[in-house]
Each structure stands twice: as structure tokens, then as C-alpha cells.
Amino acid sequence: MIQRALILAGGEALRLRPHTDDVPKAMVVVAGKPIIHWIIDWLKSNNITKIDIGVDYKKEVLMDYLKDGKSLGVEIRYNDHHGAEGTGDALRRAIENLKIEDENFIAMNGDELTDLPIKSLYNYHREHQPIVTIVTSQVQLPFGVVETEPDGKIVTFREKPVLKEHVNMGVYIFNKEVINHLPEKGNIEHTTFPELAKIGKIRAFRYSGFWRTINDIKDLKITEERLKNLDYKLN
Numbered sequence: 001m002i003q004r005a006l007i008l009a010g011g012e013a014l015r016l017r018p019h020t021d022d023v024p025k026a027m028v029v030v031a032g033k034p035i036i037h038w039i040i041d042w043l044k045s046n047n048i049t050k051i052d053i054g055v056d057y058k059k060e061v062l063m064d065y066l067k068d069g070k071s072l073g074v075e076i077r078y079n080d081h082h083g084a085e086g087t088g089d090a091l092r093r094a095i096e097n098l099k100i101e102d103e104n105f106i107a108m109n110g111d112e113l114t115d116l117p118i119k120s121l122y123n124y125h126r127e128h129q130p131i132v133t134i135v136t137s138q139v140q141l142p143f144g145v146v147e148t149e150p151d152g153k154i155v156t157f158r159e160k161p162v163l164k165e166h167v168n169m170g171v172y173i174f175n176k177e178v179i180n181h182l183p184e185k186g187n188i189e190h191t192t193f194p195e196l197a198k199i200g201k202i203r204a205f206r207y208s209g210f211w212r213t214i215n216d217i218k219d220l221k222i223t224e225e226r227l228k229n230l231d232y233k234l235n
Contacts, residue, residue, distance in 0.1 A: 004100065005051050005105060007051065008108070011057065012057040016214070022058065024057045027061050039108075039112070050074070050075050051074050077098055086185055088185070089185060106118065107172045108170055108171045108172065113210075113214070125173045131201040133203045133204070
């Protein structure tokens with residue numbers, strides 16, 4: 001079973017200003033506690049207690065809050081990826097600097113909240129044995145869709161439909177071989193993932209449960225309401 005997670009939590013998050021004037025994105029409070037605290041509680045509930053965190057912007061705030069993780073029942077290590085040129089570079093630096101040698105581990109962005117059962121994800125990953133398994137989800141558009149014919153005649157209206165396509169949730173399982181595919185420059189979505197797709201070493205695990213990514217003030221408010229409703233739990 002997976003025992004380690006690597007979280008990228010160095011984002012400045014300009015779209016969340018003024019909430020991120022003095023703290024990194026992962027330290028923005030939602031429903032009573034920072035995003036990173038929610039993530040750690042979720043990981044711990046899935047028996048993952050070894051947590052590595054990539055930090056940068058306002059890193060002292062996050063590190064002072066979490067410290068070594070003992071108060072939360074986990075072990076936390078940090079890697080400062082200041083100056084990294086994209087998520088691929090940041091992940092590669094963390095794996096190399098912290099000497100991560102686990103066969104498989106969770107990798108994720110520090111702004112994702114989900115109740116995903118990691119055991120199910122791991123079983124899928126173990127069955128198919130890719131280098132990377134991406135967790136994907138369907139999303140509902142915030143807009144109504146107007147379907148038309150080529151001449152502009154309106155056929156029908158669909159109010160805020162759920163997309164048939166699945167989107168990347170920003171939560172992954174990495175096999176240790178991923179280090180050979182992480183770039184020195186660029187984001188994994190544009191470098192690593194297309195490269196692995198060409199050689200058939202990447203899979204998608206479809207998840208229909210709770211997932212929210214917090215990119216702006218609107219996302220923050222929606223997520224806070226969802227958490228307060230207590231129709232699901234992350235820990």
C-alpha cells in the first residue's frame with residue numbers, strides 16, 4: 001500500500017488575493033482550517049503518514065503551522081523549490097533532494113480537496129502498472145449551453161450540463177520511474193504526461209465523488225459551503 005505523498009504547496013495564487021497577501025495558497029482557510037490541513041487529514045485517514053511538501057511563496061507561514069507534523073500524527077519533510085521552472089521541475093527537485101525511493105507514492109497539488117478512497121486508486125494502479133495514474137472527474141459547466149445548427153438556428157438549450165469528458169483532478173499516483181520523465185523546465189501536463197501517453201505508460205482513474213479545486217474567491221466560497229453542509233467528510 002502507498003505510504004507517502006508529495007504535495008506541491010508553493011503557489012502564490014494571485015486570484016485569491018487578498019487571502020494570499022501574507023500566506024501561501026495552501027494556507028488559505030476554508031471552513032475553519034487551512035487547505036493543507038484538510039489535505040493532511042484526508043491523507044492520514046487513508047493511512048498515509050509520510051508527507052513531503054514542496055514550498056516556495058511565504059513558506060515560513062506553512063512550515064511554522066505544520067512544523068514536523070507530529071501534532072497532526074504524520075511525518076512532514078519540506079523541499080524549497082524556489083526558482084523551479086514549472087511543476088515538472090518542482091517535483092523532480094523534491095524527489096531528488098528528499099531522496100524519495102518509494103515504489104509508488106501520491107503526488108498532488110496543494111489546492112485540491114477530495115474524499116477519494118486511495119485504496120481503490122492504488123488497486124487500479126497496481127492492476128495496470130503505469131508510471132503515472134491520473135485521477136479524473138466529470139465537471140458541470142457553470143454556463144448554459146446553446147446547441148445550434150450550422151446556419152445559427154437554435155436546436156436546444158442545456159442548462160449547466162455535466163461534461164462527458166473527464167478533467168484532471170490534480171491528484172496522481174507516481175511510480176518511482178517517473179523521475180526519468182520529469183523535465184528541467186515545464187509543467188507535467190505539457191511534458192511528462194504527453195510523453196507517457198505516447199509509450200502507453202499513463203492511465204486515468206475515473207472518480208465521481210467529491211472533488212473541489214480552489215483557484216479563486218468563488219471557488220473558495222463554494223467549497224466552504226460544501227464542507228459546512230456535511231454531506232461528506234474528508235477525514
